[in-house]
Every structure is written in C-alpha cells, then in structure tokens.
Amino acid sequence: MKHFYLPFEKNDQFKYSANSIKQLTEYEKYQLSFHPERPKYLDYLDVFENVEECLQNDHHGSCLIQAHRADICYNDSRHPVMLIGQQSGPTSDFGELHHVMKDHHQVVKWNQGMPTPAAFQKAIDAIALAEKEKRIVITMIDTAGADPTEASESGGIAWKIGRCMQALAESKVPTISVIINRGCSGGAIALTGCDAVLAMEYSTYLVIAPEACSSILFRTRDKANFAAEISQITAKEALLNGIVDELIPEHAGPAHRFRKEALESFRDVVSRWAGKLASEHDTAVFNRRVDRWQRIGQWDLTNEEAIKAYEKQVHAFIPKPEKNLFIPRHKRCRSELNKHIADPVLYSKLLADNFVCETCGHRYVRLTAYDYLDKLIDQDSFQEHEQTRYIIDRDILNFPDYSDKIAEDRKKNGMSSAMITGDGKVGGHDVVICVTSFGFLGGSFCMSTGEKIWQAAQLAIDRKCPLIIQAAGGGARMHEGCSSMVSLPKIHVALSRVEKAGLPLITVVTDPTLGGVAIGFGARGIRIFEHNAGNIGFSGKRVIEQYTGHHTSKDFQTTNWLQTKGFVDMIARPLEMKDKIREIIESRKAN
Numbered sequence: 181m182k183h184f185y186l187p188f189e190k191n192d193q194f195k196y197s198a199n200s201i202k203q204l205t206e207y208e209k210y211q212l213s214f215h216p217e218r219p220k221y222l223d224y225l226d227v228f229e230n231v232e233e234c235l236q237n238d239h240h241g242s243c244l245i246q247a248h249r250a251d252i253c254y255n256d257s258r259h260p261v262m263l264i265g266q267q268s269g270p271t272s273d274f275g276e277l278h279h280v281m282k283d284h285h286q287v288v289k290w291n292q293g294m295p296t297p298a299a300f301q302k303a304i305d306a307i308a309l310a311e312k313e314k315r316i317v318i319t320m321i322d323t324a325g326a327d328p329t330e331a332s333e334s335g336g337i338a339w340k341i342g343r344c345m346q347a348l349a350e351s352k353v354p355t356i357s358v359i360i361n362r363g364c365s366g367g368a369i370a371l372t373g374c375d376a377v378l379a380m381e382y383s384t385y386l387v388i389a390p391e392a393c394s395s396i397l398f399r400t401r402d403k404a405n406f407a408a409e410i411s412q413i414t415a416k417e418a419l420l421n422g423i424v425d426e427l428i429p430e431h432a433g434p435a436h437r438f439r440k441e442a443l444e445s446f447r448d449v450v451s452r453w454a455g456k457l458a459s460e461h462d463t464a465v466f467n468r469r470v471d472r473w474q475r476i477g478q479w480d481l482t483n484e485e486a487i488k489a490y491e492k493q494v495h496a497f498i499p500k501p502e503k504n505l506f507i508p509r510h511k512r513c514r515s516e517l518n519k520h521i522a523d524p525v526l527y528s529k530l531l532a533d534n535f536v537c538e539t540c541g542h543r544y545v546r547l548t549a550y551d552y553l554d555k556l557i558d559q560d561s562f563q564e565h566e567q568t569r570y571i572i573d574r575d576i577l578n579f580p581d582y583s584d585k586i587a588e589d590r591k592k593n594g595m596s597s598a599m600i601t602g603d604g605k606v607g608g609h610d611v612v613i614c615v616t617s618f619g620f621l622g623g624s625f626c627m628s629t630g631e632k633i634w635q636a637a638q639l640a641i642d643r644k645c646p647l648i649i650q651a652a653g654g655g656a657r658m659h660e661g662c663s664s665m666v667s668l669p670k671i672h673v674a675l676s677r678v679e680k681a682g683l684p685l686i687t688v689v690t691d692p693t694l695g696g697v698a699i700g701f702g703a704r705g706i707r708i709f710e711h712n713a714g715n716i717g718f719s720g721k722r723v724i725e726q727y728t729g730h731h732t733s734k735d736f737q738t739t740n741w742l743q744t745k746g747f748v749d750m751i752a753r754p755l756e757m758k759d760k761i762r763e764i765i766e767s768r769k770a771n
Contacts, residue, residue: 188208257458263320266321490596549650597628711752
C-alpha cells in the first residue's frame with residue numbers, strides 16, 4: 181500500500197507516541213492535522229447505522245460538504261441524526277488519491293478542499309431537513325477555508341456562511357460539531373456554532389493559516405512556525421481557551437496510522453453527547469444554547485480614569501468648504517489612460533458619490549464611529565451603555581505587539597475598543613445602536629465586540645426597541661486567535677434572540693465589510709448598504725487576486741456590483757440613512 185510521509189515521520193526517532201507528537205514544532209502539529217491519510221468525513225460514516233445520503237447535487241464545489249441521514253446508538257437507545265460533513269478530498273487512501281488527482285476533472289471538482297456557496301447551501305438545507313425530521317445535527321469539520329474566488333463572491337458566499345451560522349443558532353434540534361482534522365477560518369466557523377464542540381485530539385482550530393498569518397505580520401511566509409505557536413491552534417489549546425468542550429482522544433496514536441482506534445474513540449464520545457442532548461425539546465435547546473454562548477469569550481474591564489486619558493470624539497467626515505465649492509483632489513489620482521489628474525473636486529459631487537473619486541475609485545475618507553452616530557441617530561440623543569463602556573480587549577495569547585497596537589489605537593481613535601454601543605433615538609423612536617471605527621485595528625471582529633453586541637442585544641430586548649448595528653471591518657482579529665472567530669456564532673445567537681422578540685434588527689453595511697464582520701452581523705437583519713461602498717464580501721480583493729492569479733472584475737465587491745448579483749436589500753447615502761431607518765421602524769410599528 182502506498183503511503184504519504186511528512187518529513188518528521190521519516191525521522192527514525194519519531195514513534196507516533198504522545199511524547200513524540202508533543203516534541204513536534206507547532207507547525208508540524210498543524211501539518212499532522214491535515215495529513216492526507218487522516219480519516220475524512222466519509223470514513224467516519226462507519227460509526228453510524230442506517231446511513232443514507234441526501235441532498236446530493238452536481239453544483240460546483242457541492243461535494244465539499246455532504247449530508248447523510250443516519251442513526252447513532254448510546255446505551256441501547258437509537259438516536260436519529262443528520263450528518264453534515266466537510267469532505268476535503270475524494271479519499272484518505274493515499275494511493276487512490278494519487279491516482280484520482282491526476283484527473284484534471286477531479287482536481288477541479290474537489291476545489292483544493294474549499295467549500296463553495298453551493299456546499300454551504302447544502303448545509304443550510306440539511307439543517308432545515310433535520311429540524312423537519314427531528315434529527316440531531318452533527319457537523320464534521322475538515323477545511324482549509326472557504327473558496328476565495330470571484331465566482332464564490334458572485335454566489336454570495338459571505339451571506340451563505342452567515343446563513344449557516346444563523347440556522348445553527350436558531351435550530352430547534354440539538355447540534356454537535358466535531359473538528360476531525362483542520363478547521364480553518366470562515367469555512368470552519370460556518371458549521372461549528374453548535375451546542376457542543378468536540379475535537380479529535382490531534383486536530384487544529386484556527387482563524388487564519390500560519391503561512392498567511394506570517395505573511396501579514398512579518399512580510400514573509402518563512403515564520404509560519406512562530407505564527408502557529410503564538411496563535412495557539414491545536415485542539416488541546418482550544419480546550420484550554422474554552423472554545424472546545426471535549427477532546428476525542430487518539431490514545432493509540434494519530435488517526436492516520438491508528439484509524440480503527442480513532443473511529444472507536446469518536447463513536448464513544450459523540451454517542452455520549454448525542455444521548456445527553458437527545459432529550460431536550462425546542463425551548464430547552466435554545467435556552468441551553470443561550471447559556472452556552474453567553475459564557476464564550478474573554479475580555480478585560482477598564483475604569484473611568486483610564487478612559488478619560490484618551491477619550492475624544494474623532495471625526496473624518498469632510499465638511500463643506502466655507503469659502504468655495506471645491507476641495508483639493510487626492511494626489512495620486514490617475515485616469516484609465518494613466519494620466520495624472522490634478523484639478524480640484526466639486527464638493528457637492530464628492531459628497532453625492534460618498535467621498536469616492538469618480539475618476540479612479542479612490543475613497544477619500546472612511547467615516548468613524550462618531551461620524552456614524554451623527555448620521556444614523558437624532559442629534560445629541562446618544563448615551564453610551566455603562567454595561568459595555570468598560571469592556572476592553574484582552575491579549576489572551578501574548579501576541580507580539582498586540583497590547584501596544586491597542587494602546588496606540590485608543591489614543592488615535594478616542595475609543596476603548598473598536599465598537600461603541602449605546603441608546604439613542606431615530607425620529608424620536610428609542611433605539612439601541614452599535615457603531616464601529618475601521619481605524620481601530622481595521623474594525624476587526626474580536627471577543628470584546630462579541631460581548632458588546634451580546635449585551636446590546638439584551639438591552640434592546642429588555643427595552644423592547646430596535647437594534648441598529650453599523651458593520652465595518654476587515655475580518656476576525658488574528659491577534660486573539662480562534663477565540664475571536666468563535667465569538668461569531670455567539671452574536672448570531674444574540675441577534676436571533678432580538679428577532680425572536682419581534683424587534684427590528686437593522687444592519688448598516690459600510691466600506692469595508694469583509695470576512696468575520698460580513699459573515700457575522702453584516703449578514704443579518706434588514707440591511708442598508710452604503711452608497712458607493714466597496715470591499716463588501718468574504719475574501720478581500722487582494723487575497724482573491726493572489727489566489728487565482730487574475731484581476732477581479734470592475735466594481736468588484738462594491739454596492740452596485742452586489743446589487744447586480746441580487747444581494748442588496750436597500751441603498752442609502754450616509755446623509756439619507758437616518759430617514760431609511762426611521763421608515764423601517766415606523767413601518768414595523770404600523771404592522
């Protein structure tokens with residue numbers, strides 16, 4: 181039989197023992213987690229009974245997520261389940277894999293193991309089918325991440341991933357997630373927002389691949405091992421950080437060499453959890469879910485004296501010139517013919533275009549949280565929540581320079597963290613509002629943001645008023661590792677509670693809204709897209725162009741582009757947004 185060996189496996193000193201694996205570098209542990217011979221989703225079907233495939237289709241990338249009806253037994257009881265598994269390749273038999281992947285059609289079909297919108301739609305449909313048939317949902321995670329292509333953006337991959345998390349947040353049946361190999365980025369978090377999250381002992385759970393993290397931090401991919409080490413990506417570290425509930429032991433050794441023992445261990449732990457959760461009815465399931473996710477995340481608290489040292493209102497909105505009708509053009513403006521353009525810009529035109537240059541597409545300014553408070557709610561009506569005012573970011577990983585960056589951005593932005601929440605009024609109507617400054621570490625989604633939205637949602641429910649969230653940010657914050665990403669299902673549960681209470685949830689989608697922010701609150705509620713906004717979707721333009729080797733299309737990921745794809749609910753310029761929000765609130769009240 182043909183086998184694949186990682187470099188460290190060729191070392192005579194390596195014995196597949198727990199001690200040998202403990203001595204590996206963090207990057208080697210990462211490599212081990214997606215060894216091509218580790219059991220894949222389809223291999224784990226042997227654990228279940230009465231297995232039947234469902235929802236199969238031939239859409240591109242659909243095979244990367246597969247669904248099966250099945251039964252699982254525990255203590256002489258049989259429990260019906262819906263299996264939703266990420267199948268990262270055609271087989272775990274390396275000899276067969278080597279043969280299959282010589283076929284270009286098969287290479288295209290398996291798409292480097294990265295799920296497409298069609299795959300996530302299958303998961304959404306499977307969750308709905310599980311509810312209809314009263315089956316426990318069991319998801320199995322094995323992915324390098326979601327597909328980073330323009331085709332997937334055109335298919336609404338951000339909104340599909342967000343819908344997966346919402347479906348799990350609102351599921352009427354218990355849900356269990358098992359990280360079997362590598363669970364990376366949005367492709368993993370789409371299906372791990374469950375009532376219990378388990379992980380095979382030698383799996384990994386991470387917000388960003390070590391190579392990408394190294395590239396961003398150090399401008400080289402050569403420090404991937406250091407990036408893996410500081411990001412704490414192993415399942416054992418996930419357990420210590422409180423984002424995994426239990427490890428499934430690989431007692432005999434890693435699953436790719438001790439498959440039978442690994443599957444038996446999987447059966448023991450998963451069946452026990454299925455038996456534990458099976459007796460819960462609809463109300464108990466959701467109440468338990470709320471209790472679980474309320475505890476997720478870590479943050480610190482500050483005090484009023486510390487806040488006063490940096491607090492100030494920072495604005496970026498360009499005001500109308502007092503003495504003329506024009507403002508200076510930005511210095512790097514060039515036409516399509518690469519001719520430098522230097523003439524001034526008519527302010528009224530620039531304002532109408534939401535500060536985007538009509539010649540070259542340059543954005544003159546991104547508004548701050550304080551700017552959005554001015555534009556979204558009634559003047560002088562904002563009162564920051566005392567419950568969230570003192571919540572600040574915690575450096576749980578001792579990530580290089582993270583504490584220094586936070587301190588710098590507090591002074592620069594006049595805020596304690598990237599998000600502010602408070603009470604306000606829109607056209608005299610009481611609202612709870614959350615706003616973000618992109619200037620604060622790129623508005624990246626983190627544990628403090630997750631907790632602030634959780635508490636803001638609770639206050640909206642208590643006060644029976646609409647919740648407004650302005651979305652901006654470049655993704656989940658890698659400085660907090662996977663814990664930042666795991667706060668995304670938490671906010672989906674929080675926002676579902678608002679909607680279950682019959683309250684309007686209004687999301688203002690601004691430039692940029694990418695990655696974790698897009699699949700989180702950017703995917704929820706009644707959405708108002710900012711006119712002429714750009715960089716809205718899952719994977720950023722630069723990431724897609726690097727991966728595909730091709731330029732993206734004109735106007736890619738802009739509001740107008742998204743509208744042509746059918747993903748935009750409504751559009752408004754910043755000065756129009758308050759009226760749009762008022763109309764939504766009054767329409768809901770009238771009904």
